[in-house]
Amino acid sequence: MERSRASAGSIILTLGLGLLALGIGLTIYNFRKTPNAQSYQKQEKFLKQLDAAEPRFEFGYGPVNLDLFRNSQAKGRAAENELLAYPVFENEVAEQIRKNLPPITPDLKSLKLADPILREIAASARQNKMRLRQVTVICLIVKQVGQGKAASVELDVDRIALAGAVEMYDATFITGDQDLGEDQLRRYRSKEARQTFSLGVMDTGDAMIVPLFIANLFESLDESVESRQITNGIAFIPLTIRYRTINQVERQISADPALSSPIYFEK
Amino acid sequence: MTKKPIKSSNGWASLGVKVGVVAGLLGIITSSLNIFAALRRNAPPKNPELEKQVNESAPRIDVSYISMSSELYDLLKQRGAEAAKGQSIFLAYPAVSNEVADGNLSFSDQMLNTDESDDEATEPRIMCLVIQNKGKREALDVRLNVTRLAFNTVVDVREVAGSASEDYESKIREKAIGVDQTSFTLPVSIETGSGVLIPLYITRNPLLISANPNRGWSLISKIAYLPKNITFNDPLDQHPKSVEVRKMRTPIRLDNGVEVRG
Numbered sequence: 001m002e003r004s005r006a007s008a009g010s011i012i013l014t015l016g017l018g019l020l021a022l023g024i025g026l027t028i029y030n031f032r033k034t035p036n037a038q039s040y041q042k043q044e045k046f047l048k049q050l051d052a053a054e055p056r057f058e059f060g061y062g063p064v065n066l067d068l069f070r071n072s073q074a075k076g077r078a079a080e081n082e083l084l085a086y087p088v089f090e091n092e093v094a095e096q097i098r099k100n101l102p103p104i105t106p107d108l109k110s111l112k113l114a115d116p117i118l119r120e121i122a123a124s125a126r127q128n129k130m131r132l133r134q135v136t137v138i139c140l141i142v143k144q145v146g147q148g149k150a151a152s153v154e155l156d157v158d159r160i161a162l163a164g165a166v167e168m169y170d171a172t173f174i175t176g177d178q179d180l181g182e183d184q185l186r187r188y189r190s191k192e193a194r195q196t197f198s199l200g201v202m203d204t205g206d207a208m209i210v211p212l213f214i215a216n217l218f219e220s221l222d223e224s225v226e227s228r229q230i231t232n233g234i235a236f237i238p239l240t241i242r243y244r245t246i247n248q249v250e251r252q253i254s255a256d257p258a259l260s261s262p263i264y265f266e267k
Numbered sequence: 268m269t270k271k272p273i274k275s276s277n278g279w280a281s282l283g284v285k286v287g288v289v290a291g292l293l294g295i296i297t298s299s300l301n302i303f304a305a306l307r308r309n310a311p312p313k314n315p316e317l318e319k320q321v322n323e324s325a326p327r328i329d330v331s332y333i334s335m336s337s338e339l340y341d342l343l344k345q346r347g348a349e350a351a352k353g354q355s356i357f358l359a360y361p362a363v364s365n366e367v368a369d370g371n372l373s374f375s376d377q378m379l380n381t382d383e384s385d386d387e388a389t390e391p392r393i394m395c396l397v398i399q400n401k402g403k404r405e406a407l408d409v410r411l412n413v414t415r416l417a418f419n420t421v422v423d424v425r426e427v428a429g430s431a432s433e434d435y436e437s438k439i440r441e442k443a444i445g446v447d448q449t450s451f452t453l454p455v456s457i458e459t460g461s462g463v464l465i466p467l468y469i470t471r472n473p474l475l476i477s478a479n480p481n482r483g484w485s486l487i488s489k490i491a492y493l494p495k496n497i498t499f500n501d502p503l504d505q506h507p508k509s510v511e512v513r514k515m516r517t518p519i520r521l522d523n524g525v526e527v528r529g
Contacts, residue, residue: 009280009287016287019294026301043321043503050324050403056460058359068519081519082331083397145460147403204459205327205401263339263358266520 055202056146057241059255062171062262063136063215066097066104072209073098084265086141086207089197092234093211097137105132105216106165106232114164114188117228121218124225133217133227136264138171140238140255142199143207150243153199155210155255157236161191165232168215171262174237185213185235195236202243212236326457326501326508327402328409330494332515333395333464334472336522340368340393343464360397360462363453367488368393368466389471391487392520396494396512398453399462406499409453411465411512413492417445421471422486436493436514439486448495457499467492472520 064072064084072079072088079085088094097104108125124130144150166188176182186192199208213235219227238255245251343358362368400406422442424435440446453463468491472484494512501508 009283011287012291013283013287016289016291016294019298020290021294023294023297023301026298026305030301030304039503043317046324046404046503047317047320050320053403058460060358080516082329083333083519143460147459204403261358264520264522266522 050147051246053147054245055144055148055150055243057150057243057253058143058145059258060139060141060143060263061238061255061258062138062264064139064209064265065267066135066137067267068265069097069137069139069209069211084141084209086143086209089199089208089210091197091211091236093137093213093236096233097211097214102233104135104214106230108218108230111230111232112164114162114232115166115184115230117167118165118230120225121220121228124220125218129221129224130218131221133219135217136215138168138174138212138215138262140210140212140258141207142202142210142241144202144204147204149204149246150202151246153202153241153243155197155199155241156239157195157197157212158186158239159191159193159195160185160189160235160237162232162235163188163190165230168213168229168231170229171215172260174212174235175256175259185231185237210236210238212238321503324403325504326400326404326406326499328406328457328497328499328508328510329399329401330497330510330512331397331399331519332467333397334392334470334520335395335464336520337391337393339522340395340466360399360464361455362395362464362466363451365451365466365492366490367468367492388474389485390474392470392472394467394470394515395464396467397462397464398457398497400457400459403459404502405459406457407502408507409457409463409497409499410450411453411497412448412450412495413467414440414495415447415449416440416443416491416493418442418486418489418491419444423483424486425483439491439493443491465492465494467494 068081068084069088071081072084072086073094075085076087077085096102108122108130111122113119113122121130140155142153142155144153162185166184168184173182173184197210199210202208213231214233215229215231217227217229238259240252240254242250242252340362344362396411398409398411416439420442422439424438425433451465455463457463468486469488470484471487496512497510498507499510500506
């Protein structure tokens with residue numbers, strides 16, 4: 001009898017201490033899990049700052065290897081390399097590349113020439129002494145890197161219809177003095193008109209690849225003439241980006257500074 | 268004589284019951300209060316939109332690899348990150364100095380199996396890891412953990428276009444004479460839309476417009492870093508985050524797009 005009372009006492013003691021331990025454990029757990037008021041205040045303050053945050057744009061300009069361009073065109077955000085994993089803006093150049101119509105690489109033998117410097121390589125082509133070395137798509141990459149969202153993003157461009165093929169020594173030859181051969185596109189244009197590409201809403205990290213023109217590099221098989229990079233058909237010269245902030249303030253920035261520092265994107 | 272110990276035992280038993288009952292009651296009360304508090308906390312948040320916005324605006328670390336001509340790398344260093352800001356994507360990022368980029372740590376050309384013909388002409392290039400923050404909050408205390416490998420010879424890697432190629436990482440690890448683990452803590456936090464370039468190793472590659480589609484390359488630096496993961500903190504949530512760094516796929520080659528005019 002006495003023994004059973006003693007064992008009942010120890011059971012009650014163990015059970016009671018167990019319940020107390022559970023209570024203490026739950027208190028510690030709850031204390032660690034409960035978000036504190038300071039954390040909520042920080043979050044609210046940050047989101048208020050975000051409401052007033054401005055968009056900010058960066059540009060990447062230069063020749064993109066045709067394979068890389070096609071990969072971005074086909075896969076967009078899932079493209080192989082993150083630096084070009086962005087959607088391609090659909091314009092006449094993008095459509096030409098997708099359909100190969102007119103052909104991405106023109107027939108050098110019968111190509112209408114606007115730039116007289118190309119007569120030599122055309123003559124060499126007619127003697128089957130030229131070969132295609134590489135094809136690039138000169139693109140402007142517009143990237144929104146600010147904390148704020150940009151609405152109604154628009155890129156103003158000059159649409160140039162070339163009178164024939166011109167030499168494009170490098171991608172910097174789209175601005176500057178026409179007489180010095182620095183602006184090959186306007187120098188040999190047959191038509192020029194202003195166009196606007198609507199890029200839509202761009203949030204932080206969003207970007208768009210805008211194809212501007214195609215360049216084909218031809219080289220001599222016997223080194224009798226110099227290698228020449230040519231452009232023909234349609235070309236776009238980027239001018240300004242216009243957008244609205246979340247507070248409906250309209251802003252615009254010039255694309256011009258980017259055009260003087262092209263970068264090759266190669267595989 | 269025999270009753271005394273029984274009385275003592277009864278006393279202990281009764282004390283045990285009392286303590287047990289009090290402890291049990293306290294335990295039941297605290298547990299009930301905590302369960303009640305937890306149930307209230309687990310109820311839908313007062314402002315789910317706020318939580319959604321906080322989650323959506325968290326720092327988002329993204330990595331990619333760039334093979335950069337030494338000419339372009341030097342240009343970026345000379346120009347400085349500030350001067351390049353706004354001019355061109357990722358070229359505004361500062362390059363983090365380390366032993367790969369700063370020292371004379373590459374093997375001399377005499378050790379390379381170069382061919383003098385035009386198509387096989389090669390050039391030195393710097394392989395960089397690009398770390399970008401695509402989120403709306405800055406990433407704090409960013410640390411890159413890498414495997415640091417040392418070499419006493421050039422390592423040739425053969426990559427064949429359109430078919431199975433050598434696994435560059437296995438090849439590099441196989442030829443290393445020293446391996447250790449190290450990490451870089453970035454000197455600055457990475458703000459929204461910003462990033463950093465981290466030189467990993469120096470290579471020798473065929474020239475940009477090589478007609479040969481089967482491009483091999485050689486690792487020519489005496490030290491190479493193979494990135495493993497990146498850890499960082501979110502200013503609104505001090506729990507450290509970690510992002511695994513994937514192996515390199517075909518990296519984009521970046522070159523100065525202005526032709527050298529002779």
